Amino acid sequence: MNILFAASEIFPYAKSGGLADVAHALPDALRKEKHTVYTIMPLYHIVDRAKYKIVFSGLSFDYWLRGVRHQFDVFYSEDAPHDLFVYNPIICDRMGLYHDANGEFGDNGLRFGLFSYAVLEVMIRQKLKVEVLHINDWQSALVALLIKTRYKLDTRTILTIHNLAYQGIFSKELMYDLEIDWEKCFKPEGLEYFDSVNFLKAGIFYSDVVTTVSKTYAHEIQTPLFGYGLDHVLRLNTYKLVGIVNGISTEIYDPKKDKDLYKTFSTKRYKGKSDNKIALCEALGLPEPQRPLFVFIGRFTSQKGVDLLLDGLNLFKDFEANFVILGSGEEYYNHRFAVLAHNFSNIHIEVRYDEALSHRLYASADFLLMPSTFEPCGLNQMIAMRYGTLPIVSKTGGLHDTVTDFTDAFDRQNIQGIGITFGEHNLYWLLHAIAKALSLYANSEKFKALSKHNMEVDNSWKLSALEYVKLYQGA
Numbered sequence: 001m002n003i004l005f006a007a008s009e010i011f012p013y014a015k016s017g018g019l020a021d022v023a024h025a026l027p028d029a030l031r032k033e034k035h036t037v038y039t040i041m042p043l044y045h046i047v048d049r050a051k052y053k054i055v056f057s058g059l060s061f062d063y064w065l066r067g068v069r070h071q072f073d074v075f076y077s078e079d080a081p082h083d084l085f086v087y088n089p090i091i092c093d094r095m096g097l098y099h100d101a102n103g104e105f106g107d108n109g110l111r112f113g114l115f116s117y118a119v120l121e122v123m124i125r126q127k128l129k130v131e132v133l134h135i136n137d138w139q140s141a142l143v144a145l146l147i148k149t150r151y152k153l154d155t156r157t158i159l160t161i162h163n164l165a166y167q168g169i170f171s172k173e174l175m176y177d178l179e180i181d182w183e184k185c186f187k188p189e190g191l192e193y194f195d196s197v198n199f200l201k202a203g204i205f206y207s208d209v210v211t212t213v214s215k216t217y218a219h220e221i222q223t224p225l226f227g228y229g230l231d232h233v234l235r236l237n238t239y240k241l242v243g244i245v246n247g248i249s250t251e252i253y254d255p256k257k258d259k260d261l262y263k264t265f266s267t268k269r270y271k272g273k274s275d276n277k278i279a280l281c282e283a284l285g286l287p288e289p290q291r292p293l294f295v296f297i298g299r300f301t302s303q304k305g306v307d308l309l310l311d312g313l314n315l316f317k318d319f320e321a322n323f324v325i326l327g328s329g330e331e332y333y334n335h336r337f338a339v340l341a342h343n344f345s346n347i348h349i350e351v352r353y354d355e356a357l358s359h360r361l362y363a364s365a366d367f368l369l370m371p372s373t374f375e376p377c378g379l380n381q382m383i384a385m386r387y388g389t390l391p392i393v394s395k396t397g398g399l400h401d402t403v404t405d406f407t408d409a410f411d412r413q414n415i416q417g418i419g420i421t422f423g424e425h426n427l428y429w430l431l432h433a434i435a436k437a438l439s440l441y442a443n444s445e446k447f448k449a450l451s452k453h454n455m456e457v458d459n460s461w462k463l464s465a466l467e468y469v470k471l472y473q474g475a
């Protein structure tokens with residue numbers, strides 16, 4: 001099949017979270033199954049054009065909206081010619097993807113509205129014979145509305161919701177700037193949302209199929225607790241809503257080959273894992289590397305359970321264990337973690353985004369902390385498993401679907417990855433889970449067996465990519 005995959009971030013070109021990983025790994029898995037997949041994303045200022053050999057395709061065009069001329073240039077990567085990029089100064093010429101230190105960019109609605117136009121214009125002008133347009137999150141959701149109400153094309157659209165908490169809600173005046181048809185679109189079963197416009201909501205109504213990134217999250221988002229104000233919209237569209245669990249790239253995350261590690265390892269050369277831990281503890285100044293090592297890697301936002309971590313630090317300092325926290329995100333949390341960074345000898349805190357360090361942490365850790373309040377799928381727990389690390393997760397969304405508690409793991413068929421799960425999101429249960437982890441770690445033979453089990457769990461994209469293919473064909 002011919003698929004055009006549009007996303008606002010794609011690894012390795014630009015990444016702020018799991019969307020970028022998925023937007024790289026799913027097209028990659030589909031290409032391996034001999035499908036033709038084009039990807040398209042904005043050519044942000046921060047994308048390293050030289051490193052990825054990104055060159056001008058020869059296509060430039062203007063698109064007029066409400067008397068304003070918007071200019072677009074189309075690029076591609078010489079290393080991966082189906083990876084397309086659009087350059088437009090409003091979308092691309094700034095130092096962040098969606099925000100900077102002062103907060104969200106005020107013109108994100110216009111920026112990603114323009115990106116949605118660009119996706120369709122590139123598809124038409126490049127004469128890409130696309131059967132399915134796979135759009136992702138609110139940043140490309142408007143493509144579905146434009147296809148149905150303005151372009152009137154046969155191309156089917158599939159929208160994947162990676163995180164319902166982000167919807168792209170803007171003032172309705174934006175409809176003028178983007179020349180969106182008021183009569184057709186500004187209605188409850190369309191773009192309208194409490195007298196504003198909601199891009200994701202429009203995407204849900206106008207797409208042919210809506211997917212989200214795990215089966216449990218597909219159920220959860222139809223309830224008021226997880227629905228972020230769109231649960232009724234999702235219940236109305238339940239007939240076309242499907243949950244497909246994400247996979248991870250087994251090439252990027254491969255303990256046998258990973259160049260960022262101190263030492264590569266495998267289930268057979270398992271000692272390499274503890275060599276990584278020793279080297280990491282030395283590099284970060286952590287005491288007694290034989291202690292269990294707990295790590296947290298993620299965006300600093302309440303969703304990731306960072307409030308529990310902040311509340312817990314004063315207790316973690318008394319455990320016979322080491323902790324590393326790597327993350328960045330909302331200014332409030334960045335500040336709080338930065339202030340605490342030098343207070344504890346057994347807790348190392350890094351407030352930044354660091355891909356290479358994250359690989360070393362996955363490889364060195366014994367346990368990954370993931371106390372999310374909700375988690376559409378979550379990739380960290382699967383990446384951790386690949387490196388023989390046991391995830392400690394709250395039982396929600398994709399964490400529920402991908403992690404089995406080690407005490408429940410006997411005699412079950414098709415057991416997925418093993419870790420420690422806790423049902424109630426509070427510090428008591430997190431501490432309880434850590435205590436369970438400490439006693440498991442004390443039984444080194446059992447711990448090692450579970451760690452090796454995790455390294456062999458298949459969390460690749462293979463099966464999920466096939467599920468997507470079925471959906472594309474059905475659409």
Ligand code: ADP
Pocket residue numbers: 016017018019021163297298299326327328352353354355358377378379380381383
């Ligand atoms: P999100 O909700 O942020 O998309 P996911 O679990 O789906 O969460 O994906 C997170 C991805 O981002 C993983 O690849 C993780 O390793 C990476 N990541 C998050 N924060 C950092 C950081 N500070 N440094 C390096 N990698 C990070």
